[in-house]
Amino acid sequence: SQQGEEDPQALSIQEGENATMNCSYKTSINNLQWYRQNSGRGLVHLILIRSNEREKHSGRLRVTLDTSKKSSSLLITASRAADTASYFCATGLGGAQKLVFGQGTRLTINP
Amino acid sequence: GAVVSQHPSWVICKSGTSVKIECRSLDFQATTMFWYRQFPKQSLMLMATSNEGSKATYEQGVEKDKFLINHASLTLSTLTVTSAHPEDSSFYICSAPSGNTDTQYFGPGTRLTVL
Numbered sequence: 038s039q040q041g042e043e044d045p046q047a048l049s050i051q052e053g054e055n056a057t058m059n060c061s062y063k064t065s066i067n068n069l070q071w072y073r074q075n076s077g078r079g080l081v082h083l084i085l086i087r088s089n090e091r092e093k094h095s096g097r098l099r100v101t102l103d104t105s106k107k108s109s110s111l112l113i114t115a116s117r118a119a120d121t122a123s124y125f126c127a128t129g130l131g132g133a134q135k136l137v138f139g140q141g142t143r144l145t146i147n148p
Numbered sequence: 149g150a151v152v153s154q155h156p157s158w159v160i161c162k163s164g165t166s167v168k169i170e171c172r173s174l175d176f177q178a179t180t181m182f183w184y185r186q187f188p189k190q191s192l193m194l195m196a197t198s199n200e201g202s203k204a205t206y207e208q209g210v211e212k213d214k215f216l217i218n219h220a221s222l223t224l225s226t227l228t229v230t231s232a233h234p235e236d237s238s239f240y241i242c243s244a245p246s247g248n249t250d251t252q253y254f255g256p257g258t259r260l261t262v263l
Contacts, residue, residue: 068250079241080192080254125191134180134245136252138192
């Protein structure tokens with residue numbers, strides 16, 4: 038079953054603008070991860086944030102986690118055409134290393 | 149970084165036939181691998197957890213007799229779709245965690261089309 042809800046489902050912005058995607062989940066988690074998927078391809082791991090962390094950065098990516106609201110956000114700054122992809126949040130539950138994915142946000146960067 | 153491969157990358161088969169998909173961890177050992185299914189423009193749905201040396205654990209609603217999983221070695225898991233039907237057409241993706249990390253490494257996926 039799906040754990041997370043992501044919004045927006047689709048986002049279209051101009052190159053250079055910032056893109057923000059949100060993810061909400063239902064149960065307690067150990068960690069939350071963000072992945073990118075280019076059309077018809079596998080997933081690429083972007084960033085992992087643990088339940089005791091509130092914010093994490095990696096290059097142009099910034100992830101926040103609010104466990105009290107059971108939500109996370111992914112910010113991509115200074116977007117590029119190559120950032121066009123679907124972005125998924127996934128929650129890690131317990132020690133089983135299983136991931137439960139959100140519905141994803143389809144991001145389109147217009148040149 | 150860790151690399152996971154899948155073979156084949158795409159397959160077309162006739163209804164009623166069986167199809168085997170391989171998932172390999174190329175530069176690390178994986179006692180556990182995961183199989184997902186993704187329909188067009190939808191998210192990944194976990195199908196099962198593949199365990200090296202023991203039976204796979206299937207998610208609710210996934211038929212274990214239809215989706216046979218064999219984790220033959222520490223670097224190979226196979227998913228066999230038996231008696232495939234058009235509704236089994238989907239994108240199948242495997243993943244494996246590397247070591248004790250929580251990060252999953254995903255294969256490139258296999259697109260199955262059943263005619």
